[in-house]
Amino acid sequence: MAAVSPFRQRAAAALADPTLQAALSRAQDGFVAKRARALGALPELERMREEACTLKDHVLANLDRYLESYEAQVMRRGGQVHWAPTREDACRIVIEICQRAGARLIAKGKSMVSEEIGLNAALEGAGLEVIETDLGEYIVQLAKERPSHIIAPAVHKTREQIAELFQRHHGYRERLTGVAELVADARMVLREHFLSADVGITGANFLIAETGSNVIVTNEGNGDLTCTLPRVHIVTAGIEKVVPTLEDATALIRLLGRSATGQEMTSYTTFSSGPRRVDDRDGPQEYHVVLVDNGRSEMLGNRFRPMLRCIRCGACLNHCPIYAAVGGHAYGAIYPGPMGSVLTPILFPGGTDADLPNVCTLNGRCQQVCPVKIPLPDLLREHREIQYQRGITPPRQRWALALWGALVRHPRLYQILTRWVVGALGLAGHRQGSFRHLPFLGNWTAGRDFPAPQGPTFQAIWREQERMRRTG
Numbered sequence: 001m002a003a004v005s006p007f008r009q010r011a012a013a014a015l016a017d018p019t020l021q022a023a024l025s026r027a028q029d030g031f032v033a034k035r036a037r038a039l040g041a042l043p044e045l046e047r048m049r050e051e052a053c054t055l056k057d058h059v060l061a062n063l064d065r066y067l068e069s070y071e072a073q074v075m076r077r078g079g080q081v082h083w084a085p086t087r088e089d090a091c092r093i094v095i096e097i098c099q100r101a102g103a104r105l106i107a108k109g110k111s112m113v114s115e116e117i118g119l120n121a122a123l124e125g126a127g128l129e130v131i132e133t134d135l136g137e138y139i140v141q142l143a144k145e146r147p148s149h150i151i152a153p154a155v156h157k158t159r160e161q162i163a164e165l166f167q168r169h170h171g172y173r174e175r176l177t178g179v180a181e182l183v184a185d186a187r188m189v190l191r192e193h194f195l196s197a198d199v200g201i202t203g204a205n206f207l208i209a210e211t212g213s214n215v216i217v218t219n220e221g222n223g224d225l226t227c228t229l230p231r232v233h234i235v236t237a238g239i240e241k242v243v244p245t246l247e248d249a250t251a252l253i254r255l256l257g258r259s260a261t262g263q264e265m266t267s268y269t270t271f272s273s274g275p276r277r278v279d280d281r282d283g284p285q286e287y288h289v290v291l292v293d294n295g296r297s298e299m300l301g302n303r304f305r306p307m308l309r310c311i312r313c314g315a316c317l318n319h320c321p322i323y324a325a326v327g328g329h330a331y332g333a334i335y336p337g338p339m340g341s342v343l344t345p346i347l348f349p350g351g352t353d354a355d356l357p358n359v360c361t362l363n364g365r366c367q368q369v370c371p372v373k374i375p376l377p378d379l380l381r382e383h384r385e386i387q388y389q390r391g392i393t394p395p396r397q398r399w400a401l402a403l404w405g406a407l408v409r410h411p412r413l414y415q416i417l418t419r420w421v422v423g424a425l426g427l428a429g430h431r432q433g434s435f436r437h438l439p440f441l442g443n444w445t446a447g448r449d450f451p452a453p454q455g456p457t458f459q460a461i462w463r464e465q466e467r468m469r470r471t472g
């Protein structure tokens, strides 16, 4: 018997976890409804998506040029740009900056690229203390977990679980119960860290080539405090985050907020452009940007280039039936959901679950909601094709695909066989209307009944309709 893949094991555990299921369904419904409301009020949505897609493709075709002008602008404003070809390089660069600054405590804003490079573990390994300041990230840090969603890291947690975590870590005798109380509690604890941190590390939603600015959008304002209060500010960002102008960033921000949380704008949109100037009242003394490649240059030159358009809005996760059923941790990867199933095998080659590109049903909802029109189902199919060519696809699936391929090359034989199978199944199942068990379909019937076919095959109905149309 074939071994059950890690994804399937984690997915089975997630499906059997009622607390997780309750948290997921609450969050998912909220995200989908809010996005629909926000975008429903935007008649120019399709034009904006088209323009965003064109803009990102233009940037990707001229990435070297825009990155160079971004670097020149950052340096002109007194900042430094560091190029990190790999995850290890990125972590080493950040650690060296922190050590040179004599840092001990680091305040971190939310940054998926820092998760991607494993920055927290690397900093802690170098003897530095790291505090996440985004509320969701703070919660998963206390729980010693990974984010389960790219914009809502603790979406898998219920309020009761968070209250228990805070009580344990903040040392209270009484457990807080209300959302407002919990938020106020986290705010009080995090304020202390902002004030005493030596280095602030943030991510970047966009890097603007014409000004050398870094843009982050948040709903908590923690990004502003992380940028301005510590002595040193380090931005970690993937190289694909650069856009040519302020106007381009604004156009993408309009799509980002609506697609992510259904907001016209997030509560805070922060632009940081270098270290504190002489007449500035606050701001860091040092400003560093670490530009992370980690496989992106390779993507630029292969069939996965469209994935570099991603603005990390999370809409594809929120509309994915697989993600909705099992949550982010089942993917066992930094980036979950459809975008993660495309990205993970590229960013972490060899170290990933081969099942990830195969868990998708290819229903296409992710592509429909993606603000930059990434053809996610096509890219997942590309991964499947690569797996097939490399012999990673399991033998049973290979045989089934080979049989299918042989049959569809002989349409007449295909029609006869499908007519025969559908007829036989229809006859055998006409009493109950469905099957509890069927050979070769154990995975399906383990979770649900298989409906007995009713009437002729699709092809027979199609032929009949064509005949009627022709004869009038």
Ligand code: SF4
Pocket: 309, 310, 311, 312, 313, 314, 315, 316, 317, 339, 366, 369, 370, 371, 372, 373, 374
């Ligand atoms: S793939 Fe598209 S929908 Fe998914 S996170 Fe990226 S931009 Fe958003």
